[in-house]
Amino acid sequence: MRKIVFHINSLEQGGAERVITNLAHQFAAEGYEVYIATEWYAENEFQIDKSITRVHVGLNKEEESRGRFAKLRIRGQRLRAFIKKIKPDVVVAFCHKANYRAITAALGTGIPVIVSVRTDPVGHYDHWDDKFQIPLLFPRAAGCVFQTEGQRDFFPEKVRKKSRIILNPLNDKYLDVPEPEKRVKEVVQSGRIVDFKNQLMLIRAFDRVHKKHSDYVLKIYGGDSGDGTREQLEELIAERNAGEYVFLMGASDSLEKVLVNASVFAFSSDWEGLPNALLEAMALGLPVVATDCPCGGPRTVMQDGVNGLLVPIKDEEALADGICRLIENPDLAEQLGRKARDICKIANGKAVFEQWQDYIESVCK
Template sequence: MTAKRKIAFHLNCLEQGGAERVVSNLANQFAKEGYEVLIATQWYGENEFQIEKEVKRVHVGLTEEDEKKSRIWQFVARILHLRAFMKEERPDVLIAFAQRANYRALMASFGTKVPVMISIRTDPVGHYDAISDKIQIPLLFPRAAGCVFQTEGQREFFAPFLQKKSRIILNPLHDKYIGTKKPKQRTKDVVQSGRLVDFKNQPMLLKAFIEVHKKHPDYTLKIYGGDSQDGTKEILEEIIEKNHAEDYIQLMGASDSLEEKLADAAVYAFSSDWEGLPNALLEAMALGLPIVATDCPCGGPRTIMKDGVSGLLIPIKDQKALEEGINKLIENPEYAQQLGDEARKIGEIANSKAIFEQWRDYIEEICSKGKR
């Protein structure tokens, strides 16, 4: 390759979330490697991930005039704005992240000769199986030049034509989570990190920990994560108040220094009912935390953890199993440390350099095929 390529990412915004984190990290890395990088987004969020000054951010969302028109027009306008961006910038490839961005990019690509890679970032069940999806997927997904999945479970949901032209690539870990010092002594904290949101089933975690606390009254539960505004925070506060648990269950809010706040915890408890590939779990593993995690669809935890080796996997929505898992790790600190030491090895395969190279090689493969 004699000249670096021009690559563009497309997603709704850069507000702090899993897909947004991956795009921000990848865009920054590609820019540092000398690629010309653009990020085309629908809107600007209040609390966004930072991108390097070399990365060009382009607004392809609705204009003030569009906002005054019908929903049908707004749907069309989003596609037209993205199409205009693709025709003007002529990237070597456009990489779309998440459901609506995937559909929008494939629709906008007609007549542009720009290859589109799509990326599935969540459990397809419940997100890619509505009537509208069953219409759009057969019409649009054959146009994709390639597809990136996070887990085998995601890939198996889709038809063979998409599976054959796909890759499974883990999310990249931020360097600050890799190579941290092993704590000399662990605190008596059980922790979780992630937004307060319904599918993470934090109410189950609170109820399980209330039972754990009866057996281990010197332990506390701390949940680090911002409010998603879906009512979950209020549910959690009600559980805490009802059980007079204010002294031992704390909602800590969002934090930018989790690598420090989580590192010496006794247990990391993951309670989600479904996820894509959870960044929070990857980070907890890289920090070497003893982990008990739900084996949730579409197989994210199972993709990166081995039950009984690098953590404990339990069934989803099983409060008793979560309680027993936390107790087991509290009561068997040497075993818990063994799990944590093994979990830490995730940094060897999910570090930013390794993941960047997988994306780079796949992008180069797609571009070299010349499928425009």
């Protein structure tokens, strides 16, 4: 059976890390020899089974104090040495710097590298150094996995031609969850508390909603990213005297239970890759109103008026109107929610794994 090395910076809990962890377990269960090579260990990481080998290829404490280019060189050399020692059939890298590092480390080894873009390229792959690294390195990759057409179309034609678009896999706990007998008067959101998710706009939009529907509350679930956004949200809630109807719920490991009977799921991001929180809400059959944010994550899985409502980014009034429309038209809301559940057919773990397996096998051949 084939040998696969996944490469990412760490396994700290996040969207890309969750996908790699899930894929690693699925490939291991199929009999593949699976390694995850990371640059560092984080405090809050996804756990991996003993069937998967975790390898540290990053810096040691003494090397952390060296200059930027020295650290880049050491990281590349260490990953290259590991690849040459293990001799995998393929290296699969996730995220910006790990993508470049994997391609560079494998040069001349004959080992194919698949890179994967997990965010909006605009603002993340358009810095001065990206402008020479992308045309120099990305065409040398054996393949590239994108989540949306918007991501794919940012890159050169040579990259697009050998790429695949593959959705994120849903956790099984979000599949086949029964419809609630009755919805509660809650608007919900889940995801990290972080600036680009624009929960500030969500609170301002809900303030408008609450003026018309004072019996509804907003609950925002998610851990604090530490970027100062939570403090800004708390200040806005205090400023608007909204503490009785806007709640920061913190992180939850049982979202499939606490979200499922809400009336509306409100997605407010300014940009995303393909947001797991949105996929999970759709799988639960929640009526969704979402910003049509770049690089096209919501638009990839949603059709406006068919399985949810799409509104422009940074448009507080449009978001508020969308929430009110779903509250005031429960039959429409239920219709959209039931149609949203169809995401389970194409984004369940088995379907997504089979796409990855097919692509990896085609690259290896």
